[in-house]
Structure formats: C-alpha cells, structure tokens
Amino acid sequence: MSEFTRGRRNDASLPSAKAATTYQRQWFARLKERAAAGDPVALVNADAPQEILRALDIPYVVNQWWASVCAAKQRSGPYLRLLAERGYPADQEQYNSLALASTFDDDPPWGGLPPISFVLAEMTGDALRKVFEAWQRERGATFLGFERTVPREVDPYWWNRIENDWEALVGKQRIDLMTAELTGVIRHLEVTTGRTFDEERFRTVMDLVNEQQRYNRATRDLIARTSPAPITIADSIPSVMIPQWHRGTEWARDAARTFYEEVRERADNGESPCPDEQIRLMWVGTGLWFDMGFYSWFQETYGAMFVWSMYLGLAADGYIRHGEDPLRTLAGRFAAFPDMINAPPWASEWYAKEAVHNRIDGAVHMATTDRRGNYFVNRAIEAAGVPVLQIVGDSGDARSWNQEAVQAQVAEFIEKRVAPVAARRRAREERRR
Amino acid sequence: MDALGQLAALYETRTGPVPAALDGRPTVAYVGADVPVEVLSAAGFAPFRFSGRSGAYESAARYCGPGIDGAAVSQLARLLDGDAAASAGLTLSADCEGTVRLFLYLREIQRLERRPGIPRLTFFDLLHLPQRTSAVYNRTRLDAFIAEMSDWAHRPITDADLRDAAAEHDRVRALIRAVGTELRSAPDGPRLTGVQALAVIGAAFVSSPRVWCALAEQLLADAGDLPRRQGIRVFLTGCGHDNPSAYQLIESLGAVIVGEDHDWGALAGERDIGPSQHIRSTLGRSRALAAPASAGHAAAVRAEQTARMAAACGADLVVAWARQYDDAPAWDVPVQRESLERVGIPLATVPAQPYGAASHDDAADLLMSALHERTAEMSR
Numbered sequence: 001m002s003e004f005t006r007g008r009r010n011d012a013s014l015p016s017a018k019a020a021t022t023y024q025r026q027w028f029a030r031l032k033e034r035a036a037a038g039d040p041v042a043l044v045n046a047d048a049p050q051e052i053l054r055a056l057d058i059p060y061v062v063n064q065w066w067a068s069v070c071a072a073k074q075r076s077g078p079y080l081r082l083l084a085e086r087g088y089p090a091d092q093e094q095y096n097s098l099a100l101a102s103t104f105d106d107d108p109p110w111g112g113l114p115p116i117s118f119v120l121a122e123m124t125g126d127a128l129r130k131v132f133e134a135w136q137r138e139r140g141a142t143f144l145g146f147e148r149t150v151p152r153e154v155d156p157y158w159w160n161r162i163e164n165d166w167e168a169l170v171g172k173q174r175i176d177l178m179t180a181e182l183t184g185v186i187r188h189l190e191v192t193t194g195r196t197f198d199e200e201r202f203r204t205v206m207d208l209v210n211e212q213q214r215y216n217r218a219t220r221d222l223i224a225r226t227s228p229a230p231i232t233i234a235d236s237i238p239s240v241m242i243p244q245w246h247r248g249t250e251w252a253r254d255a256a257r258t259f260y261e262e263v264r265e266r267a268d269n270g271e272s273p274c275p276d277e278q279i280r281l282m283w284v285g286t287g288l289w290f291d292m293g294f295y296s297w298f299q300e301t302y303g304a305m306f307v308w309s310m311y312l313g314l315a316a317d318g319y320i321r322h323g324e325d326p327l328r329t330l331a332g333r334f335a336a337f338p339d340m341i342n343a344p345p346w347a348s349e350w351y352a353k354e355a356v357h358n359r360i361d362g363a364v365h366m367a368t369t370d371r372r373g374n375y376f377v378n379r380a381i382e383a384a385g386v387p388v389l390q391i392v393g394d395s396g397d398a399r400s401w402n403q404e405a406v407q408a409q410v411a412e413f414i415e416k417r418v419a420p421v422a423a424r425r426r427a428r429e430e431r432r433r
Numbered sequence: 434m435d436a437l438g439q440l441a442a443l444y445e446t447r448t449g450p451v452p453a454a455l456d457g458r459p460t461v462a463y464v465g466a467d468v469p470v471e472v473l474s475a476a477g478f479a480p481f482r483f484s485g486r487s488g489a490y491e492s493a494a495r496y497c498g499p500g501i502d503g504a505a506v507s508q509l510a511r512l513l514d515g516d517a518a519a520s521a522g523l524t525l526s527a528d529c530e531g532t533v534r535l536f537l538y539l540r541e542i543q544r545l546e547r548r549p550g551i552p553r554l555t556f557f558d559l560l561h562l563p564q565r566t567s568a569v570y571n572r573t574r575l576d577a578f579i580a581e582m583s584d585w586a587h588r589p590i591t592d593a594d595l596r597d598a599a600a601e602h603d604r605v606r607a608l609i610r611a612v613g614t615e616l617r618s619a620p621d622g623p624r625l626t627g628v629q630a631l632a633v634i635g636a637a638f639v640s641s642p643r644v645w646c647a648l649a650e651q652l653l654a655d656a657g658d659l660p661r662r663q664g665i666r667v668f669l670t671g672c673g674h675d676n677p678s679a680y681q682l683i684e685s686l687g688a689v690i691v692g693e694d695h696d697w698g699a700l701a702g703e704r705d706i707g708p709s710q711h712i713r714s715t716l717g718r719s720r721a722l723a724a725p726a727s728a729g730h731a732a733a734v735r736a737e738q739t740a741r742m743a744a745a746c747g748a749d750l751v752v753a754w755a756r757q758y759d760d761a762p763a764w765d766v767p768v769q770r771e772s773l774e775r776v777g778i779p780l781a782t783v784p785a786q787p788y789g790a791a792s793h794d795d796a797a798d799l800l801m802s803a804l805h806e807r808t809a810e811m812s813r
Contacts, residue, residue, distance in 0.1 A: 087767035091785065092760045126530045126728040130764030133732055137768070147560045147567055150533055152577075156544075177560075177570040184566060344541040369500020369758070370534075376496075376541050390498075 013273060014235045016259040020242035023251070028110060031059045035114030040193055043099065043113070043135065045121035045128075047337040048146065049178075049330050051209065052186055053120070054248040055202035056195050061113060062245045063121070064286075067098040067396050071289040073109040075102070077399045088134065093127045095286065095396030100131065103139055115139070120185070122146040124338045125371065142192075144185045148338060149174045156345035158336075159317045159353065166321055166332035178331035199326075205248035206326045209319060212247055215256035216240060216315035219263050223307055224358040227429075228277035230266035233309040234295050235273070237287055240312045247319075278303035279414060279422040280359055282386070284310070284351060284377065285366035286395040291403055302414050308358045310341055310351075317350070344376035352380035361425055362387050362418030364410055368394040387421060389413040436651035437629065437659075443648075444632035447639045447675070448486040453519040455479035456641035461585070462517040462552070464508060464535060465526030466673075466696035467559040467720050471706065472579050474598035474642070476586035478521060482638035484675035484697075486511055487789025496538050502759045503788025504675060505531030509538060515550030522585055523554040524578075528696075529728035531759065555581055561721055561729035571717040579713070592712050599706035599716065601642045608649040609634050609702030615653055617691045617699075618746045622661030627669070627680040627690025634698055635675075662689045665804055665811075668748035668778070669693040670739045670769060671755050671762040673726065676789050679754050679796075686800055692746035694739055700724050727761040735765050736772035744776045750807045752800065754783045779807060 035041045042060040044050050053060045070079060079101035080090035086104065088097070102108045119141045123129045135141040151171050155161065161169045186197050223229055223236070239259040246252035266272070273296075281298070283306050288294050298304040318340050323329030339346040355363060363381050365388055367374050378388040391406050434442070446452075451462045458479040463470065470480040485507030493510035517523055525536040536556045543551060557578045560567040583590045617623040617630055625633065633652065637645045665688040673695040674680065680690055694700045703724035709715035725734050743751050751773055755762045763784060770780045781803030783796045 087770065089760075089763035089784075092763070124530075126759070126761035127764055129729075130732055130761060134764070137733075145562060147562055147570070149560070149570070150527055150536070150556060150558045152556050152558075153540075173570060173573045176573075177566060180566040180569065184564070343537050345544060348541075367498065367500075370498035371500055373534075373537065373541070374498045376538075376545075379545075 014231060014239055014259070014262050016255060016262050017235055017238040019258070020238050020255060023255075024242050025110075027246070031061070032111070032114050034059055040117035041114050042118040042120055043116045043141065044119070045096070045132075047122050047334060048120040049182060049334045050120075050245075051202070051205050051248050051330055052182060052189075052197070054205045055198050056186070056189055056193070058118075058189065058193060058195065060120075061099075061116075063096060063099050065241070065245050066102065066113060067095050068287065068289040069109050070098045070102050071396055071398065072292070074290060074398065075105070075109065076290065076397050079105065080397065080399070086138075089127075093125070093131055094394055096128060097131050098396050100134055100138065116141040118189070119143045120146070122148055122334070122338065124148045124342065142188075144188065146181050146334070147177060149177060149335065151336075154339070154346060156349040157353075158340070158346050159350060163320050164322050166323070166329075170332060170336045174335045175328060175331045178335040179328050182327055182331060203326050206321075206329060208249065208253045209247045210321070212243065212253040212256040213315055213319040215253070215260045216312060217317070217320070219256075219260045220312050220316035220358075222260070222263055222267055223312070226267045227280070227359070228270075228272035228275050229280065229305050229307040230263050230272055232273055232295060232299065233283055233287075233306045233311075234292050236312050237309060240315050244311070244315060274299040274303055274305045276303045277305050278426070279305070279361050279418055280308075281306045281418070282308040282351075282355055282358065282360040282363040282381075283366070284363055284381075284388075285372075285393075287311070288366070288393065289395055290398040291401065294403060294407070297407060298410065298414065301411070302419075304362075304414055304418070306364075308354060308360060313354045314340065342372050344373040345380075347372060348376040348380035351377050352384040352386075355381050355386045356384050359425060359429075360386050361422035362389070362414065364388075364413070365390045366393040368392060368397075368400075385421070387413070387417040389417075436648045436655060437633070440636040440645075440648050440652065441629070441632045443636035443640045443645070447482065447484045447635065450515070451481050451483065451517045451520045455481065456643060458641070459521040460519070461522045461524060461582075462520040463524045463526075465528035465532040466701070466726060467526035467528040468524050468557055469575070469578070469716050469720055471595060471598040471602050471716060472575075472582050472590065473524070474601060475590045475594035476582040477588060478582070478586065479641055480638075481520065483508060483511070483517060483523070485788065487676055487678065487791075489514070496542065500758055501534055502529070502531035502756065504673075504756070504759070505535045507788065509535055512539065512551055513542075513548060517552055518550040520552050523552050524557060525554065526557045527559055527729075528726065529759070529761065553585070559717070559720055561725075563722055567721065568714075568718065571721055572714060575713055575717045595712045595716065596709070599709070599712065603705050603707065604646055605637050605642050606702045606705050608646055608653070609637065609699065611653055612649065613692060613699050613702065613746070616656055616659070619661075620747055622663055623666075623689055623691050624656050624659035624661060626662055626684055627667070627693075628677045628684060630690070631674065631677050631680055631698055634701060637701070638697075664689040665807055666691045666747055666749045668739075668743035668746050668751045669695070669698070669754060670743075670751055670765075671695070671727070671753040671783075672759045673697050674754075678789055678791070679786070679793070682793050682797060683752060683800060686797065686804055688750070688800075688804055691748060692742055694726075694735075694742050696724070696726055699742070700726065727765055728759075729761075732765045732768040736768040739765075739769050740772040740776045740778070743773065743778050748778055749811060750803065751778055751780045752783060752803070753780055754796075755785055757785045757787055779803075779810075
C-alpha cells in the first residue's frame with residue numbers, strides 16, 4: 001500500500017453507525033471484564049451459528065469483525081509477518097487468520113482479544129479447518145467445526161424459497177447433519193461450561209434475528225428504490241454489521257430499526273451524501289477496511305455512489321427463516337450459507353438479482369482469488385445489463401493494495417462503461433415518472 | 434517390453450483421452466481420491482482416474498481466475514476439450530477445494546452453456562471430520578452414490594458385489610505397499626527411483642486391476658534385476674503429484690525419493706477395506722478417515738502419518754512441497770516439523786510451486802541447499 005492511501009477513514013454520517021461503533025467499544029470492554037472474571041469466551045466465524053452461544057449466554061467475538069479492526073488499524077501486514085515467523089503461510093486466508101496473528105502481538109488494537117476458550121467455524125476451503133486448529137494448538141481453544149456440504153443439484157433462485165421452504169431447498173441430509181452437529185456442540189458447551197441451553201431464550205433469539213433482518217430488508221429495499229440514495233455503503237456497513245454480530249439481542253433488533261428509521265427520514269427529506277447522484281455502483285466482495293474512504297472519491301468526482309454491498313443485501317435475504325423446530329431452523333439458516341456468496345449458481349444469480357433490484361449501473365468486484373466463482377458472478381451481473389470491473393484486493397491484506405492505481409482503474413471503468421448505462425437507466429426512469 | 438516399461442507406458446495414458454473401455458468394461462472417469470472406485474467396479478465399470486496435464490489450461494482460463502489449484506484448472510480444460518467424452522460418466526468428490534470448485538464450475542457450465550463433450554457427471558460429497566455426525570451423512574451420500582451408479586449401469590449393486598470389488602482393489606493396495614517395502618524402502622538402496630515408483634503406482638489408476646496386478650507381480654518377481662539407487666533418501670509430503678515434475682527435479686539433484694504421503698503415490702496403498710460384514714459403512718469410513726491427505730484432515734493426524742511413513746522408509750530428509758492455491762499443505766508444516774523432530778528427520782519446505790511447471794528454479798535452489806546441509810550432517 002502506498003503512503004498516498006494509508007489509513008483513509010470514512011467518517012460515518014449516520015447516528016446509528018456512530019452509536020453502533022460506541023456500543024461495540026463498550027460491549028468489548030464488558031466482554032473483557034467477563035473474561036477476566038472467568039467467563040469462557042468464544043471466537044466464531046461470520047457464518048457460524050452464533051445463535052446457540054447467545055442462548056447459552058457465552059460471550060463471543062466474530063473473527064471477521066476482529067480482522068476488520070486489525071486491518072483498519074493498519075496491522076494486517078505486520079500480523080501476516082508474525083504468522084510467517086511461526087511457520088504459517090502468510091499468503092492465503094489472510095482475512096481469516098488475522099485474529100490468530102493478533103494474539104502474537106504484544107500491543108494489539110483495543111488491548112487485544114481476551115483468552116479464547118472455543119472456536120466455532122464452518123470449514124469451506126482447504127485451509128480454514130487448519131487455521132482454527134491452529135487456535136487449538138497455539139492458544140488452547142477447543143475447535144468445534146461444522147462441515148461444509150455440497151449438494152448435487154440446486155435451485156439457483158434460492159431467495160424465492162429459502163424463508164419457508166429451506167428444508168427442501170437446502171436438502172434434508174444437509175439439514176440433518178447440521179442439526180446433529182449443533183446438538184453435539186450445545187451438549188459439549190453445556191458440559192464444559194456448566195451452563196444450560198435455554199430453549200425459550202433460544203426461541204426468542206431466533207425471533208429477534210428474524211425481526212432484525214426484516215428491518216434490514218426494509219432498509220435495503222428503501223435504498224434500492226430511492227435516488228439520490230440516502231446513504232452509501234460506508235454508512236451502511238457499520239450500521240448493519242455491528243448489530244449483525246449481536247443478532248439475537250434486543251439491542252441489535254432495535255439498532256436495525258433505528259438504522260431503518262434514519263434511512264427512512266433521510267429518504268423522506270431527500271437527504272443524500274451525493275445529492276446529484278448520477279451513477280449507482282455495487283461493491284462485490286468484503287469491505288475495504290483499511291481504506292474505507294476509497295468509496296467517497298467517486299461520488300465527489302462522478303456523482304457515483306456505492307449504494308450496495310453484500311452486507312446489507314445478505315442481511316435482507318440470507319437470514320430470515322421460519323420453522324417449528326428452532327434448532328432445525330437454525331440449521332436451515334447456515335447449512336448452505338457459504339453458497340449464497342461464494343458458489344455458483346447461488347452466488348452469481350443472487351448478485352445479479354440484487355444488481356437489478358438496486359438499480360445498479362456498474363459493479364466493482366474485488367477479489368484476490370477465485371473463491372467466489374468470479375467468472376460466473378461477473379457473467380450473471382453482466383447478463384443483467386450491468387457492466388463489471390474486477391479489481392485485485394484483499395480485505396485482510398493491505399500490502400498489495402495500490403489505491404492510486406485502483407482508483408484510476410475504477411474511474412476509467414465509470415467513464416467508459418458505466419456512465420452510458422447510468423444515462424440510459426436515468427432516462428428510462430424519467431420516462432416512467 | 435518388461436513389466437516396468439509396460440507400467441510406465443500405462444501411466445502415460447492418464448494424460449490422453451479417457452478410453453471408452455478397459456478390459457472390456459466401460460470406463461467411468463473420476464476426480465478426487467475420495468471417489469470409492471469399489472462402487473464403480475461393483476457396477477461393472479472400469480474406474481479411470483482423470484488427471485491434469487501440464488500446459489493444458491486454455492479452455493478453462495475464462496472460467497478460472499487466480500486462486501484455483503492449477504491441477505483443477507487443467508482438469509477443467511481437458512474436460513472442456515472433450516478428453517472424457519468417451520467415458521460412461523464422470524464422478525467427482527470433495528477431497529479438496531480444487532475438486533469441489535471443478536464440480537461447481539462444471540455443473541454451472543452445463544447449466545448455462547451445455548457442452549456435449551462432457552459426460553454425465555455426479556458428485557460424491559464425502560466429509561472428513563472424525564465424528565459420528567459426519568459418518569451418518571457420509572453413509573446417506575454413499576447409499577445415494579451407489580444407487581446412482583446402479584442407474585448408470587442399469588443393474589443392481591449388491592453388498593456382495595461391493596465386497597468382491599473391495600477385495601479386488603485391496604489386492605491393488607497390497608501390491609502398492611509391496612512395491613514400497615520391497616522396491617523402495619530397503620536400507621541398501623531402492624530399486625526404483627521416485628519417478629519410476631510414481632509411474633508404477635499411478636498406472637494402477639488408469640488400468641484394470643487384473644492387468645495392473647499381473648504387471649506389478651511381474652515387476653516384484655523381477656526386482657533382483659533392477660540396480661540399487663544411491664543418494665539422499667527423500668520422503669515427499671505436501672500436495673499431491675499427478676505428474677513427475679517435482680520428482681524429476683528432486684532426483685536430478687542426486688536424491689532418491691523413497692516414499693510419499695500423497696494419493697497418487699504410496700498413500701494409495703494405505704486404505705484397505707478388508708473383509709467386512711457392513712461393507713457400506715466400512716467403505717465410507719475407509720474413504721473418509723484412512724490415509725489422510727492434507728486437505729480435509731487435521732494437521733496433527735497428517736503430521737503423525739508423515740513421521741510414521743517417513744521413518745518406515747528410512748528417509749534422510751522430508752521435503753514438504755506445496756503447490757500454489759492448494760492451500761492445505763502449508764498449514765501442516767509447523768506440526769509436521771515437530772513430529773519429524775521426534776523421529777530425527779529434518780524437514781525442508783518448497784512453498785507455492787506452480788502446477789506442472791517445466792522448471793522450478795526457486796525450488797531447485799531451496800532443495801540444493803537442504804540436500805547439501807543434510808549430506809554434511811550425515812557425514813559428520
């Protein structure tokens with residue numbers, strides 16, 4: 001990363017984003033107090049079923065959130081070197097291994113993670129299981145893994161059915177497996193922590209998650225239909241994701257409602273960070289944590305707003321589940337979760353659907369590797385009439401990020417490919433009014 | 434041509450088009466070591482292991498960006514080029530992310546722009562956590578896989594058929610082990626180079642058990658005619674090798690590879706089925722847990738196996754060879770180093786090599802240094 005790009009931050013404009021950030025610091029301080037008092041703390045991967053920990057009142061830290069803190073504090077490069085010094089690879093799974101690396105730092109951000117007793121993660125890819133086993137070896141944490149399963153056939157248009165018909169859509173065997181895994185993990189946690197899984201609390205947690213995501217869906221839909229967009233992704237990511245890591249709590253549900261109300265108010269008043277919105281952009285990939293100011297340059301220069309990221313989109317479409325048996329319903333939420341953003345055709349068709357739904361004019365797709373099925377994602381979005389630019393970058397690794405070069409690349413993409421699409425879209429919408 | 438020459442020639446057929454039949458049976462191509470070849474044999478098919486081919490990437494380039502194992506990219510290119518068109522079908526497994534990606538991409542290509550040269554395909558989703566939950570899932574998947582192969586073959590597959598097929602493939606595995614103990618591990622020097630051994634074992638995946646076993650038995654019977662090889666004895670761990678380029682490099686530096694723990698080599702002889710009352714459960718368990726490769730298995734389990742197999746071969750040095758975008762092996766290295774220290778064998782690492790490259794210059798430098806160091810230690 002060049003000096004030019006180092007450490008640009010986005011100043012969140014929404015009160016809910018500021019409130020979420022403040023809450024997160026307070027929550028983390030309380031979590032460390034609980035850890036100091038002897039409470040076991042878990043580390044969970046983003047797509048692990050955190051709801052069971054909530055029902056057991058076991059505090060947890062989300063691996064990717066902590067990685068984003070480390071990256072935002074410009075620690076990714078030094079942390080990857082710490083991993084390499086211990087013989088671990090520093091050129092793969094950077095985003096997923098930063099948290100482990102942070103435990104090797106004498107002066108980590110926010111005073112560092114508390115001691116971790118359990119790690120819960122699903123195991124997509126060849127290295128993830130090994131990363132979390134390293135937690136066991138290096139830090140004595142018990143790794144409780146969930147298998148990644150791959151179906152023989154799938155219905156590409158999952159979002160139409162998944163809320164209620166998840167059993168048939170995902171497949172009985174996959175749901176059976178994850179339900180059995182969840183049962184085993186709960187029993188292990190009960191035995192080792194002396195806590196009892198509170199079934200009623202769990203049902204409440206599941207209801208709260210659905211409520212929270214319904215607010216997120218309303219927010220997504222509001223942004224999708226409003227021009228100029230009331231907020232950008234730099235605003236929405238903290239307002240969505242910090243509550244997402246607290247899902248199943250009243251605070252998280254209320255935070256999602258507050259976020260919706262703020263966006264609603266801005267939409268009603270015609271407020272926007274870019275009142276002269278000309279172009280609506282989609283960011284495909286994880287957030288650019290170490291350079292969150294990147295996004296705003298394009299709205300100042302081109303009236304081009306990044307209005308969509310997967311964080312709000314997935315919150316809107318990916319979590320809501322209804323079912324009689326809450327544990328089985330939780331399995332219905334997570335047994336196929338990685339497919340939604342990383343495997344064709346689920347991921348590719350969903351990104352394309354979201355591009356259309358959000359009236360997107362151009363998509364910027366950040367990827368270092370092809371784990372997402374990039375060709376199929378790009379093809380599907382382009383087939384929906386939206387040009388795509390793929391750029392190289394990794395949320396957990398600022399070392400290779402050349403902001404000047406990428407900015408120029410995106411600028412050229414906007415000028416040459418996106419602007420004409422946006423002009424046609426605006427004309428089309430004007431005719432309909 | 435002697436048995437060794439015939440086996441080497443058979444091995445070379447892996448990079449050509451899959452034949453329509455072997456030994457009178459229609460072929461089914463398979464990708465991934467988790468595919469239970471016993472089921473294919475029990476259905477009356479001849480399993481033919483589908484490899485990558487160095488340099489064959491072009492047809493797959495548009496579908497695969499960086500980050501996909503080059504072996505899988507090459508396999509996709511070969512499939513798109515029609516190299517498996519004559520087979521009766523293609524089965525893939527979840528043995529590593531490369532194979533999973535290959536399946537996902539093939540499935541999507543066939544959905545979006547069906548290619549006639551790609552045979553019907555299926556996927557066997559075998560999981561690897563050593564827990565009952567995974568075993569139960571695996572059994573449902575195995576039953577479904579057996580039912581699908583039965584449909585492909587238009588004949589029922591009984592448990593007796595599976596037992597017979599398991600015995601046939603156990604015979605292959607026993608001979609792979611015999612090649613190791615009799616021709617590679619002897620203290621006074623192996624009679625096969627690593628390159629030769631890789632071809633002998635690899636030929637088993639692209640020929641019928643009957644033909645391969647006869648040739649392997651002949652090779653063992655004639656072993657006394659083969660010269661003993663000298664050099665630093667290397668055990669190869671890390672990624673799998675469906676081609677000999679790494680072997681050729683290591684042996685060109687004066688070493689000899691006496692064993693390996695990847696499934697195109699000696700590891701393929703390590704998962705016997707044996708007589709079983711519950712053949713389906715035994716088949717699933719064997720594929721899921723026996724002979725762990727790097728992907729899908731715990732580093733500690735993998736490291737214990739590496740140390741055990743390397744010590745049994747009398748290895749002087751273990752080389753951990755990692756391939757670019759084959760992510761698992763590099764994470765095993767710190768644990769393997771500790772396990773090998775306990776049996777007194779040093780470990781040299783060769784990180785992030787491209788698949789099937791004609792030259793591995795950085796690897797050569799690393800290996801030369803490691804071999805010199807080990808030679809000096811041994812002479813002290």
